[in-house]
Amino acid sequence: MRYVVTGGSGFIGLAVSKLLKSLGHEVIIASRRVHDTDGYEWVEFDNNRTETISNITSLEPDGVFHLAWSSIPSSAQQSPGMDFRTNLAGTAELFSALSRADIRTVFTSSGGTVYGQAKIVPTPEDHPLAPISMYGVGKVSAEVCARSLQAVSNFDVRIARISNPFGSTNLNGKAQGVASIFARRILLGDEITLMGDGAVVRDYLHVDDVASALFAIMEANIISSIDNVFNVGSGVGLSINDIVDTISHEAGVRPNINRRPSRNYDVKVSVLDITKAYETFAWRPKYIGADGLSYLVKEIKKELSLLKSI
Numbered sequence: 001m002r003y004v005v006t007g008g009s010g011f012i013g014l015a016v017s018k019l020l021k022s023l024g025h026e027v028i029i030a031s032r033r034v035h036d037t038d039g040y041e042w043v044e045f046d047n048n049r050t051e052t053i054s055n056i057t058s059l060e061p062d063g064v065f066h067l068a069w070s071s072i073p074s075s076a077q078q079s080p081g082m083d084f085r086t087n088l089a090g091t092a093e094l095f096s097a098l099s100r101a102d103i104r105t106v107f108t109s110s111g112g113t114v115y116g117q118a119k120i121v122p123t124p125e126d127h128p129l130a131p132i133s134m135y136g137v138g139k140v141s142a143e144v145c146a147r148s149l150q151a152v153s154n155f156d157v158r159i160a161r162i163s164n165p166f167g168s169t170n171l172n173g174k175a176q177g178v179a180s181i182f183a184r185r186i187l188l189g190d191e192i193t194l195m196g197d198g199a200v201v202r203d204y205l206h207v208d209d210v211a212s213a214l215f216a217i218m219e220a221n222i223i224s225s226i227d228n229v230f231n232v233g234s235g236v237g238l239s240i241n242d243i244v245d246t247i248s249h250e251a252g253v254r255p256n257i258n259r260r261p262s263r264n265y266d267v268k269v270s271v272l273d274i275t276k277a278y279e280t281f282a283w284r285p286k287y288i289g290a291d292g293l294s295y296l297v298k299e300i301k302k303e304l305s306l307l308k309s310i
Contacts, residue, residue, distance in 0.1 A: 002026040003218075004061045006045050006094075007068035011176040012108065012165060015211040016065055023215075030056055031068065047090030053097045063104040063218050066094060073113065076135035077265055088138050092145045099155035106218045107146060110139040111161035111231050112202060112270045121237070122203075122273035125161070125229045133265040143229075150228075158217045163233030163272050166292070167207035168299040178240065179204050179293060183247045183300050186255050196262025198241035201269040203233040206292050209285040216283045230280070233272030236289040246290050250297040 003020050007013045008029030017040055020027045030045035043055040047068055056064060069087050076083040091107075098105050113136030114129050131137050149155040166179035185192045213232040222228065238246075248255050277283045287295055 001062040002028070002059065003063050003065065004028045004030050004043075004056050004059060005065045005067060006030045006056070008040070008065075010067065011167070012162075012207055012210055012214075013065075013067045015167065015207040016067070016214055019208075019211040019215055028059060028061070047094070048086040050090070050093045053094055056094075057097050057101045057103070060101075061103060063106070064098055065214060065218065066091065066105055066107045069108070071135060071138070073133050073135040073265065074263075076138060077133055077263075080134035080137070083134060083138050084141075088141050088145075091142045095142075095145055095149055095155065095157065098157075099149045099153045102156075104156040104158075104218065105146075106158045106160060106214055107142065108214070109143055109159050109161045110136060111163045111233055111272045112267065114140050114143070114161060115267075115270070117267055118270065120273075121269055122235055122271045123231070124273040125231055125276055132267065157228060158220070158222070159229045160214055160217050160232045161229065161272065162210055163203035163205050163231075163270070165207045165210050166204055166296055168296070168303050177204075178202075179243055179247070179296060180300075182243060182255075183251070183293070183296050184304075186244075186247050186253050187251050187297070187300055187304060189253065189256070191256045191258050192244070193258045193260055194240060194244070195260055195266070198244065199239050199268075200262075200266055201237040201239050201271065203235065203237055203271045204243070204289075204292060205232065205234045205285055206287040206295065209234075209287060212286075213277060213283050216277070216281045220281045222280065227280070230277045231272040231274050232277065233274050234285050234288045234292065235272060235274045237269065237271035238289060238293075242290075243293065246293045247297055250294050251301075 008017045009031045017027045028041045032046045045052045071083045116130035116132045146157045166177045
């Protein structure tokens with residue numbers, strides 16, 4: 001099968017690309033700039049430039065994993081207009097083109113922001129969407145775009161609401177997610193910034209588990225217009241304090257913490273109910289809770305050791 005991964009040179013994108021390649025599939029990375037794609041085919045794609053969409057559709061792929069999204073919660077909060085003009089508008093244009101070309105698509109939404117302050121924890125997919133951050137608003141809006149195209153064209157799009165990913169940085173030093181950033185900084189003896197009292201609870205998932213879930217969602221035999229949304233998480237909540245304590249214990253290093261005020265757009269508790277993914281295509285994460293963090297510390301220790309030997 002031939003798959004295109006937008007944002008394929010990013011943190012999650014590389015994990016998806018590597019998994020697809022290991023399974024014998026043809027992989028084309030679509031991103032704004034040529035990166036070290038490790039032998040993968042590359043095409044230019046920019047959410048902010050509609051003329052690059054044809055670079056994807058002309059390949060006639062069997063499926064597209066749409067991961068490209070240039071903002072994070074803090075940057076989207078600071079400049080929501082810019083976020084909507086680039087990520088949301090570009091995603092809507094891409095969805096429209098993929099719909100016309102009848103190309104199956106998996107879109108990575110956000111499990112940590114679209115539900116807002118959830119009334120049910122762990123939170124199932126049918127929980128009302130009530131984002132309190134501009135990042136969450138953008139992701140919900142992209143989901144609405146996908147559903148509107150489904151209603152008029154039978155667009156086969158599957159939505160993955162992903163929790164907080166973590167994993168090694170592949171030697172490039174560009175960690176993503178609080179767990180990855182904290183683990184690397186603690187091991188290096190660098191300062192970490194902790195917002196508020198550290199009681200915020202999140203669902204953390206290793207990036208390899210994210211990749212396996214996204215592939216399972218792409219391959220699943222589902223009625224897309226009815227049953228196309230899946231939570232992708234560990235199903236276990238950990239506070240920021242838990243993260244720091246576990247990583248510090250595993251690393252054998254006392255953390256250097258810089259405490260700053262909490263942010264009013266941060267959801268207090270976000271844990272995803274992943275029952276539906278298991279019942280639909282038997283997916284479950286390999287790394288859960290503190291065990292995942294222990295594995296993360298080992299990964300980054302190995303990474304740092306390799307860096308020292310270069």
